[in-house]
Amino acid sequence: MRTKAFACLGMVAAGCLALCSCVSIGRRFNPNAVKTIMMGKTRQADIEHDFGDPFRTGVDSGDTTWTYVDYHFGIFGPQRTTDLLVKFNSDGTVKSYAYNTNEEEPAGR
Numbered sequence: 080m081r082t083k084a085f086a087c088l089g090m091v092a093a094g095c096l097a098l099c100s101c102v103s104i105g106r107r108f109n110p111n112a113v114k115t116i117m118m119g120k121t122r123q124a125d126i127e128h129d130f131g132d133p134f135r136t137g138v139d140s141g142d143t144t145w146t147y148v149d150y151h152f153g154i155f156g157p158q159r160t161t162d163l164l165v166k167f168n169s170d171g172t173v174k175s176y177a178y179n180t181n182e183e184e185p186a187g188r
Contacts, residue, residue, distance in 0.1 A: 101153030105134045108147050110161060113178045121173045126165055133165075142174055143167045 112129040115121070126145065127133075133145035147163040161180040168174045 101151060104150040105148030106131075107149050108163065110178070110180065113163060113176075116165070116173055116176055118173050118175060119168070123167055123171045126173070130163065139166060
C-alpha cells in the first residue's frame with residue numbers, strides 16, 4: 080500500500096514539474112547583427128559567422144534558405160519568440176531576409 084502511495088506522489092510531483100516548466104526551441108543569436116545584413120553583398124559565410132549554424136535549412140523556389148529560431152514558451156510568464164529567415168542567391172549572397180520578434184526593440188535602434 081505504501082508503494083502505491085509513493086508512486087502516486089511521484090506522478091503528482093512529475094505532473095507539477097511539467098506544468099511549471101518551460102520549453103525552448105532553437106538557441107539565442109545576436110539580433111543586433113541583423114542590421115549588418117546587406118542584400119547582394121553579405122555572403123553565407125558571413126551569416127554563419129554572425130549567427131552560427133542555422134536551426135533549419137531548406138529550399139524555397141530554388142533558393143537556399145537558412146532559418147534561425149529562439150523560442151521560449153512557459154506556462155507562467157512571458158513567451159519570447161525571435162526568428163530570422165535568410166534566402167540566398169545562387170552566388171551565395173543574401174537575396175532577402177525576414178527578422179521577427181515579440182521582444183521590445185532596444186532604444187535608439
